[in-house]
Amino acid sequence: MGAAPRVAQLPRPQQSTSHNSSKLTDLRVTGWTDDKEMPRLIQFLERHSSRRSPSVSRGGVPQKMIKRHKVVGDVLTIHVRPEDVPAFGKINGFQFMSAHGGQKLNIMGTGIRSNPSNDSTAPDKEVSAETAKTTALFIDFLERRYDASMKLLTLSDMAADEKIKESGIFDNPSRQSKLFPVLMAILERQLKTTEARREAIHSVTLSNNGLYNLDIVKELAYTLGHIKNLDLSHNNITSTKDLEAWKNKFRGLELLVLTGNPLETSQPGWEQEIIKWYPRLRLLNGVQVRSDAQIARLDRPKETPVPSQTGAWQDADKIAENFLLEFFNGFDNDRKGLMHKYYDNATTFTMSVNAKARGGAGDQHDRTPWDSYLPLSRNLKFIQGKKSRFLRKHRGTAKIEKAWTQIPPTRHSGIGTDKFSMDCQSIQGLPDPTGQYHAVGGLIVTVHGEYEEHRTAKGANEIVRRAFDRTFMLGPGGSVGVRVVSDLLCLRAAGGVAAWTPKDPTEVPAALPVLPASADILTPEQEAMVVHVCQATNLKREVAIQCLEAGQWNLEAAAQLFTSQKDSLPPESFN
Amino acid sequence: MGDAALTPEEHAEFLLDLVACAAAEAFTDSYYYTLEKSRDKISSFYAPKTVGPDNTTPSIAWNSILYNEGSSFQEYFEGLTHTHFELESLDVDVLNPKFLPASDLLGGSNNDAEDHDRRMSIAIVVTGCVRLEEPLKGPMREFAETFVLIPNREKQLPPKPSFEKGWHQEWLIQTQNFRFTEWGATEVGDAKSEGTKVPTGPRNVFQGRNQGVAKHFAAAGLTIKGKGKA
Numbered sequence: 001m002g003a004a005p006r007v008a009q010l011p012r013p014q015q016s017t018s019h020n021s022s023k024l025t026d027l028r029v030t031g032w033t034d035d036k037e038m039p040r041l042i043q044f045l046e047r048h049s050s051r052r053s054p055s056v057s058r059g060g061v062p063q064k065m066i067k068r069h070k071v072v073g074d075v076l077t078i079h080v081r082p083e084d085v086p087a088f089g090k091i092n093g094f095q096f097m098s099a100h101g102g103q104k105l106n107i108m109g110t111g112i113r114s115n116p117s118n119d120s121t122a123p124d125k126e127v128s129a130e131t132a133k134t135t136a137l138f139i140d141f142l143e144r145r146y147d148a149s150m151k152l153l154t155l156s157d158m159a160a161d162e163k164i165k166e167s168g169i170f171d172n173p174s175r176q177s178k179l180f181p182v183l184m185a186i187l188e189r190q191l192k193t194t195e196a197r198r199e200a201i202h203s204v205t206l207s208n209n210g211l212y213n214l215d216i217v218k219e220l221a222y223t224l225g226h227i228k229n230l231d232l233s234h235n236n237i238t239s240t241k242d243l244e245a246w247k248n249k250f251r252g253l254e255l256l257v258l259t260g261n262p263l264e265t266s267q268p269g270w271e272q273e274i275i276k277w278y279p280r281l282r283l284l285n286g287v288q289v290r291s292d293a294q295i296a297r298l299d300r301p302k303e304t305p306v307p308s309q310t311g312a313w314q315d316a317d318k319i320a321e322n323f324l325l326e327f328f329n330g331f332d333n334d335r336k337g338l339m340h341k342y343y344d345n346a347t348t349f350t351m352s353v354n355a356k357a358r359g360g361a362g363d364q365h366d367r368t369p370w371d372s373y374l375p376l377s378r379n380l381k382f383i384q385g386k387k388s389r390f391l392r393k394h395r396g397t398a399k400i401e402k403a404w405t406q407i408p409p410t411r412h413s414g415i416g417t418d419k420f421s422m423d424c425q426s427i428q429g430l431p432d433p434t435g436q437y438h439a440v441g442g443l444i445v446t447v448h449g450e451y452e453e454h455r456t457a458k459g460a461n462e463i464v465r466r467a468f469d470r471t472f473m474l475g476p477g478g479s480v481g482v483r484v485v486s487d488l489l490c491l492r493a494a495g496g497v498a499a500w501t502p503k504d505p506t507e508v509p510a511a512l513p514v515l516p517a518s519a520d521i522l523t524p525e526q527e528a529m530v531v532h533v534c535q536a537t538n539l540k541r542e543v544a545i546q547c548l549e550a551g552q553w554n555l556e557a558a559a560q561l562f563t564s565q566k567d568s569l570p571p572e573s574f575n
Numbered sequence: 576m577g578d579a580a581l582t583p584e585e586h587a588e589f590l591l592d593l594v595a596c597a598a599a600e601a602f603t604d605s606y607y608y609t610l611e612k613s614r615d616k617i618s619s620f621y622a623p624k625t626v627g628p629d630n631t632t633p634s635i636a637w638n639s640i641l642y643n644e645g646s647s648f649q650e651y652f653e654g655l656t657h658t659h660f661e662l663e664s665l666d667v668d669v670l671n672p673k674f675l676p677a678s679d680l681l682g683g684s685n686n687d688a689e690d691h692d693r694r695m696s697i698a699i700v701v702t703g704c705v706r707l708e709e710p711l712k713g714p715m716r717e718f719a720e721t722f723v724l725i726p727n728r729e730k731q732l733p734p735k736p737s738f739e740k741g742w743h744q745e746w747l748i749q750t751q752n753f754r755f756t757e758w759g760a761t762e763v764g765d766a767k768s769e770g771t772k773v774p775t776g777p778r779n780v781f782q783g784r785n786q787g788v789a790k791h792f793a794a795a796g797l798t799i800k801g802k803g804k805a
Contacts (some may be wrong), residue, residue, distance in 0.1 A: 311639055
């Protein structure tokens with residue numbers, strides 16, 4: 001398959017050296033009978049080939065296609081420039097109208113597609129006999145090199161193979177370059193489907209082939225792209241560039257051997273490059289480069305994260321909890337008092353407005369204008385001026401207080417309920433206001449939720465809601481032992497689809513473990529408890545189960561329940 | 576807003592803010608690109624795990640799950656579907672200008688009063704939208720994220736770092752908190768038509784009436800600037 005176009009390309013390298021007629025290619029034309037018609041035949045060939053030649057400039061002085069010709073017997077040999085060979089290939093088989101009737105012309109020579117064996121003027125039958133011989137040679141080669149039990153194809157040290165040597169393929173560099181494509185083509189003929197090849201061959205060895213790059217073996221990736229193990233050891237590969245033809249091929253490759261190549265020393269860091277190319281590569285030169293778990297992750301179905309209700313809460317001393325309860329109450333009712341309790345002259349406050357939230361509720365977002373918020377907003381995506389940015393950052397109680405007076409009255413209701421999402425993490429390296437230490441530990445608290453605002457801007461008198469994301473850095477110090485180091489507030493349009501609340505009521509996870517409702521599905525332990533209770537109390541089985549269920553399957557709790565209620569139980573409850 | 580000239584103290588603060596803003600922009604560009612396109616490099620953004628004097632470790636809280644190291648977070652993230660993040664707001668604050676002791680700074684002056692622009696820790700807050708599952712069609716949620724970045728002790732930076740050539744891990748993530756803040760409209764599509772989305776208070780009377788350019792202006796909250804609009 002891959003061999004045919006290659007043949008037509010072969011003369012190319014000569015092009016650059018032979019723009020003059022110094023190196024012409026010989027083509028042999030047969031199929032004609034009367035040499036008296038030679039001038040007409042030459043004219044015929046000239047006319048048809050020139051139309052198909054890229055080198056004949058249109059409109060210029062026409063160049064002769066056939067530089068020289070001679071007739072020997074019934075063979076006309078023409079000398080043409082190598083770049084014109086394809087044009088003659090195209091007119092191969094044309095009908096020449098001689099005085100004796102139509103005659104099919106046969107053109108042969110290097111670069112003419114229908115006749116790959118360039119040194120033979122023999123008819124088709126002999127050619128196919130030679131092809132069959134070559135095919136047989138390769139099939140034999142493949143059979144000798146294939147180990148069915150290991151599912152291994154050994155293509156190492158090919159030049160040393162006795163039978164291939166005999167065939168003379170390695171005597172001629174152009175034939176040598178064709179060897180591999182032909183080999184792959186024959187392999188595809190033997191094992192027709194990808195599945196068959198996948199089943200039969202797991203590993204390929206290409207060691208000791210003196211490869212400088214992959215030019216002559218690159219077809220392997222097309223025919224046997226599924227293999228898991230590949231050995232390229234003891235070749236002459238000096239850089240990963242030489243292997244680029246196989247970059248991102250062999251998606252299932254697990255083992256690769258590149259030992260004995262100059263690459264190992266000439267390109268530090270080559271391993272990283274190679275590991276990237278093959279996502280499932282586990283062993284490179286015998287060294288484990290990925291764990292099984294890592295590879296397994298590639299194949300497992302990708303997940304989409306589901307927002308979680310529970311918060312990350314590292315707040316052993318309830319510092320953050322107390323702070324938040326007090327903060328939002330204070331922010332709604334007494335901003336000044338709040339400020340002087342938790343803020344000081346080193347505290348910073350910044351606010352940014354996200355006025356075009358595209359995600360979430362999207363078009364359904366409340367479109368309440370941002371009024372007096374915008375002059376405070378330090379959203380770096382919109383505020384580009386360096387000075388403007390800086391002026392929208394507020395340090396110290398005086399400046400923060402001034403900023404806060406520009407924020408309309410707010411009401412944060414339902415703190416601590418699932419209307420809000422709150423996370424608290426411990427953090428190191430906050431500044432120490434006393435200057436005693438370089439850094440002190442603290443808490444980073446993030447809160448997300450919505451608040452209501454009494455909007456009076458532009459003559460409005462309405463309650464609107466806004467969504468916010470607020471980050472506090474809490475450190476030790478201040479009058480109450482906790483101070484705000486940094487307060488970063490982001491505001492968004494409210495969309496009413498808070499992600500931390502379940503999107504569908506049926507998805508609410510049960511808060512308590514679901515208890516078995518009927519006796520049919522009691523666990524063995526529960527069954528034993530029921531028997532025990534029945535014996536001890538003489539209760540009927542169903543009543544005993546009810547009693548145990550009410551006591552959360554705790555024997556003592558159930559016993560207490562029984563003693564407190566046994567007098568009110570109807571007699572039919574007992575056996 | 577005081578337009579008066581900055582005091583020397585404010586000027587020093589201003590210079591730190593310049594670096595912090597540039598760092599925040601370069602960092603977020605690079606980080607969110609990496610989350611989307613080269614997840615194998617995620618862990619390179621994280622500081623090595625440390626245990627503080629009070630026995631606490633800084634953590635990565637992503638969607639309420641805590642990770643102690645960049646590598647375990649990367650491992651988790653590699654198992655996720657397509658993600659495409661777009662930032663809608665960005666803000667930054669200098670947390671501790673002296674985070675890195677002067678003596679630990681590579682190429683520094685070893686003077687505690689100097690080199691704050693290379694020794695500081697910074698806090699970055701981001702809000703934006705994230706497309707999940709598949710490009711263009713997948714659900715798009717809102718998210719909010721907070722990062723605390725600390726200087727990378729192994730990098731030697733020139734004074735007044737500028738990040739003109741992109742982000743090269745000059746600072747590393749010490750602490751992080753990510754939250755989805757709103758479900759995607761398509762994910763709650765059913766719920767919406769059933770009226771689960773109950774608006775509190777009177778709605779903006781212009782809702783749904785703004786089309787074309789006006790719609791985008793309204794979405795950007797810019798209608799207040801148009802005097803003709805009332």
